[in-house]
Amino acid sequence: MASPGEHDLRLVPAAVTVWVAGLTGQLGGWWSxxxxxxxxxxxxxxxxxxCGGARARSAAAALLVAGVLSAGVLTVVLRAAAVDPLRAPAARGGQAVVMMTTADRARPVRSAGYANEPGTGRKVIIRADIERVRVDGVPVASTGRVLLVAPSPRWARLLPGQQVRATGSLTPARAGELTVAVLQIRGPPEAVTTAPWWQRSAAAMRADLRAASAAVLDPDEAGLLPGLVVGDTSAMPQRVADEFLDAGMSHLVAVSGSNVAVVVGAVFVVLRLLRVGPRTSAVAAGCALVGFLILVGYEPSVLRASVMGAVGLLALALGRQASAMPALAFAVASLVLIDPAMAVSFGFALSVVATGALVLLAPAWAAALHRRSVPPGVAEAVAVPLAAFVVTAPIIAGMAGEVSLVTVAANVFAAPVVAFATVFGVLAAVTAGFAPWLAEAFVWLAGPEASWLVLIARTASGVPGAVIDWPVGWWGGLLAAAVCAGIVLAFRARRLRLLIAAALAGVLIIAVPVAVIAPGWPPAGWTLVACDVGQGDGLVLSTGE
Structure with missing residues (x-):
């Protein structure tokens, strides 16, 4: 067992092995x-x-198990998806009739419209597991996963676990994924079965939370609160969504490990304050964990946090000391083995590296700030978002092609109210079905927190130069990683810190006035531009892209 203050990293090589095997197996071929x-x-x-040491031998044993599972179970699953017989008809673009079971909730696809407004023809995407499929009237022996692109709203009402039949056009799946085909659907779902009772209950709770929020709060806050609590952004105004994205606060409406920690921790602490035993409290917190997972859906970050939480609660129930790094490593390895698609999920990667940074980097950085006379509480409030930003910025930069420079400051100001908004929101969702008046009271209590978050996102996103463009792809991510690593190393030397501070001050003095006084052309929010170039006239109409 690791000594106090020392991290137990014995399972980390095993977790990295499984993750790398799943990643390379999908991006470079199943044989990888x-x-x-x-x-x-x-x-x-x-x-x-x-090796003769007990710790080294246990780490090697875990690595051996991970290697066997990667070479066996993981490789078999990846090969089955790579050679699935539906891939060939999808490449030809045939017509298919598919009987399938939905694997998750529908996610909206936002399309561009005119004058920077969202388009009206909304669609949703749904993952589903194939039961039976016929392509151009011929049966195909496929049991792979298909991605549905379907019109809203009838498809948007489907829940995980429902069987449904659909007719549509097949298109090839994107490379590097377990999905074997994409089904473009125009009509409504057919032969829909009833969803499991727990999924129906969760859907009713989400709908009740939206209704209670709309009855009490202003539109911006009413759309935000369900996103904070259960990741439901269907009612969130597009302006608020864009502001949260630019401010680096979009993780707050994606339901992450922090939501799981707040809910499970609140249940455990309340029961302990009521003098309930630690084992009973751990079991009750575990039940709350399962219920919250069903309520918010099976998102990668939530699954990662749920597995870690389950490991920690099991340790408490057994009277053993919980450790974050073994729990994180176990969560990574087990989830990738169960669903190899996790290995190439950006959400999963962001969740894992952010959690690792909070465990390994944030405490050391907070201690360093303490040594420089930063007050307790303030040091942790700065170290946590800073550590998360340093490790997630390369992934976000490579994925989105942009970097938010206001992320750390925005999250420092947002952090104090997130837990309160989450707890009040969950209580509102739980009570809305049988006591709407009580749910509205909890929503009212969450209102100031939601308003504060909207204000922070709006202010941060409005800062000139809040978001800068960045090269997209692997090279952009590696460049961002090199920049972050260089800045972290530079801050260890006093002269380099002064040099970086002077450079940043110069950039602010030069760039900010230019951005404010002479903004780019065309101006933000433009609808129509008339161009007179001397040789004729032209009109340009904004499509929002």
Whole structure:
């Protein structure tokens, strides 16, 4: 067991092996997963033969198990998806009739309209597991996963676990994913079965929360609160969504590990204050964890946090000491083995690296700030979002092609109210079905917190130069990682800190006035531009893209 203050990293090599095997197996070919597994097995055998320490041998044993599972189970799953017989008809673009089971809730696809307004023809995307499929009248023996692109709103009402039949056009799936085909649907769902009772209950709670929020709060706050609590952004105004994205606060409406920690922690602490035993409190918190997972949906970050929370609660129930890094490593390995699509999920990657930074970097950085006379509480409030930003910025930069420079400051000001808004929102969702007046009271209590978050996002996103463009793709991510690493290393030397501060001050003095006094052309929010170039006239109409 690791000594106090020392992190137990024995499961980390095993988790990295499984994750890398799943990642390379989807991006570079299914055989890559088997190769990673074989290499891990060889390394583990060598370590077991040469290492005598108990900690080293246990780490090698875990690596051996991870290598065997990667070379066996993971490789078989990836190969089955790669050679699925539906891929060939999808490449030809045939017509298919598919009987399938929905795997998650519908997610809206926002399309551009005119004058920077969202389009009216909304669609949703849904993942589903194929039961039976016929392509151009011919049965195809596929049991893979398909991505549905369907019109809203009838498809948007489907819940996980429902069987449904649909007719549509097949198109090839994107490379590097387990999805074997994309089904473009125009008509309504057919032969829809009833969703499981727990999914119907969760959907009713989400709808009741939206109704209670709309009855009490202004439109911006009413659309935000369900997003904060259960990740339901269907009623969130597009302006608020864009402001949260530019301010680097969009993770607050995506339901992450912080939501899980707040809900489970609140249940556990309340029961302990009521003098309930630790084991009973851990079991009750585990039940709350399962219920919250069903309520918010099976998002990668929520699944990661749920597995970590379950490991921690199990340790409490058994009277053992919980440790964050083994729980994180176990969550990564188990989730990738169960669903290899996690390995290429940006949400999963952001959740894992952010959690690792909060465990490994944030405490050390907070201690360093303490040594420089930063008051307790303030040091932690700065260190936590700063550590998360440093490790997630390269992923976001490579994925989105932009970097928010106001993320750390915005999240420092937002952090104090997030827990209160989450707790009040969950209580509103739970009570809305049988006591609407009580739910509206909880929503009213969450209102000031939601208003504060809207204000922070609006102010931060309005700062000139809040978001800068960045090269997209792998090279952009590596460049951002190099910049972040260089800044972190530079801050360890006093002269370099002064040089960076002077450079940033110069950029602010030069760039901000230019952006304010001479903004770019055309101006933000433009609808129509008339161009007179001397050789004729032209009219340009904004499509929002």
């Amino acid at each position: 997963a088997g190769l990673c597994g074989v290499v891990a097995v060889v390394v583990a055998v060598v370590l077991l033969a040469r």
